[in-house]
Amino acid sequence: MSGDIEITVDRAKFLEVARMLQRNRRAFHAAKVMLALENGELRIEFENGGCVLPCACPQRLTAVMAAPKFAGIAVEHRHEKTADQTIQLTFRPNDGIFATRLAGVKAKITLRE
Numbered sequence: 001m002s003g004d005i006e007i008t009v010d011r012a013k014f015l016e017v018a019r020m021l022q023r024n025r026r027a028f029h030a031a032k033v034m035l036a037l038e039n040g041e042l043r044i045e046f047e048n049g050g051c052v053l054p055c056a057c058p059q060r061l062t063a064v065m066a067a068p069k070f071a072g073i074a075v076e077h078r079h080e081k082t083a084d085q086t087i088q089l090t091f092r093p094n095d096g097i098f099a100t101r102l103a104g105v106k107a108k109i110t111l112r113e
Contacts, residue, residue, distance in 0.1 A: 033067050
């Protein structure tokens with residue numbers, strides 16, 4: 001779909017952040033997760049945690065979603081058998097969706113200049 005923004009990041013690191021949040025959401029007191037894409041990095045931020053993953057993308061955007069929804073992405077990928085070392089992430093600003101190949105969640109996506 002036109003307007004979609006696709007990036008590729010390290011699969012193991014991305015899913016580990018989602019799993020960590022899923023297992024420890026109460027301990028982190030996380031209600032929201034923010035993904036910020038800029039300067040060749042995807043920053044994943046939540047209360048008391050997060051990480052930075054390198055990616056190649058000239059766009060700048062911010063996506064905010066409910067922490068349980070973001071954590072649920074790891075659940076959808078738990079039985080996936082793949083040799084791929086990367087995972088493709090898709091931001092759909094027109095639809096308000098953040099997605100992987102197997103899962104998608106509603107997100108407030110803001111494109112930045």
